[in-house]
Amino acid sequence: xxxxxxxxxxxxxxxxxxxxxxxxxxxxxxxxxxxxxxxxxxxxxxxxxxxxxxxxxxxxxxxxxxxxxxxxxxxxxxxxxxxxxxxxxxxxxxxxxxxxxxxxxxxxxxxxxxxxxxxxxxxxxxxxxxxxxxxxxxxxxxxxxxxxxxxxxxxxxxxxxxxxxxxxxxxxxxxxxxxxxxxxxxxxxxxxxxxxxxxxxxxxxxxxxxxxxxxxxxxxxxxxxxxxxxxxxxxxxxxxxxxxxxxxxxxxxxxxxxxx
Ligand SMILES: C[S@@+](CC[C@H](N)C(=O)[O-])C[C@H]1O[C@@H](n2cnc3c(N)ncnc32)[C@H](O)[C@@H]1O
Numbered sequence: 001x002x003x004x005x006x007x008x009x010x011x012x013x014x015x016x017x018x019x020x021x022x023x024x025x026x027x028x029x030x031x032x033x034x035x036x037x038x039x040x041x042x043x044x045x046x047x048x049x050x051x052x053x054x055x056x057x058x059x060x061x062x063x064x065x066x067x068x069x070x071x072x073x074x075x076x077x078x079x080x081x082x083x084x085x086x087x088x089x090x091x092x093x094x095x096x097x098x099x100x101x102x103x104x105x106x107x108x109x110x111x112x113x114x115x116x117x118x119x120x121x122x123x124x125x126x127x128x129x130x131x132x133x134x135x136x137x138x139x140x141x142x143x144x145x146x147x148x149x150x151x152x153x154x155x156x157x158x159x160x161x162x163x164x165x166x167x168x169x170x171x172x173x174x175x176x177x178x179x180x181x182x183x184x185x186x187x188x189x190x191x192x193x194x195x196x197x198x199x200x201x202x203x204x205x206x207x208x209x210x211x212x213x214x215x216x217x218x219x220x221x222x223x224x225x226x227x228x229x230x231x232x233x234x235x236x237x238x239x240x241x242x243x244x245x246x247x248x249x250x251x252x253x254x255x256x257x258x259x260x
Contacts, residue, residue, distance in 0.1 A: 017224035019232040022204035026083040035199035040097035044073035081109040115145035187214040209235025217247025
């Protein structure tokens, strides 16, 4: 899909997704305009989209995932995280997904940009890649950071919300998919805790569009960028299948089984 000009958020229409490099597109978002960023950037680990990993059939995985050269990962990470800090409102917060390999670059860039870390969440998933001489990696790191630790949204929707989340990846048997799709239950949980209805949620590395899909279903506004056109089209198709506000009570179970 192509960009659509609009006055909603700078030149971007509210509730829209765009094909392109987020390093360029984020510069067109006005200062202090986003309530929440949830994002899962490329990890610079030489990820190949068509590998039949994560227990998937390679042929059904959409090709084209854009990786980052490991030698430039520090500069790349610093560039987008600096922009993330600029576009977030003073009351805004951000959740960044990262594998352990290049986590240090994310943590350094978050500190350098002026973010304050509130929690360092761990997501435990199933389908880690099989290994012979080391442990199977089956978790992601999710730093939860804010601009101002005295003023950020935190809806305490659970009595005792622990920082290790065991949430199953979804089974998409027989369907086309992108290689690194997050579970809706995981993104929905973040939205429940860290946003309210009508808030504006950004994902600069949209992939298959999970953040935008969850936001739309939960009556949040969304903006998303993805450099691979096929992925952006795939995300747009998913978005068109979701009614605004239709998932208020959905995706509540952490085991990856949809509740509706
Ligand atoms: C880990 S995936 C995101 C998966 C997503 N959370 C989902 O649920 O499908 C990272 C995505 O960032 C995209 N990407 C890489 N570099 C980019 C850039 N400079 N601007 C925008 N997207 C980029 C990749 O093509 C990939 O789809």
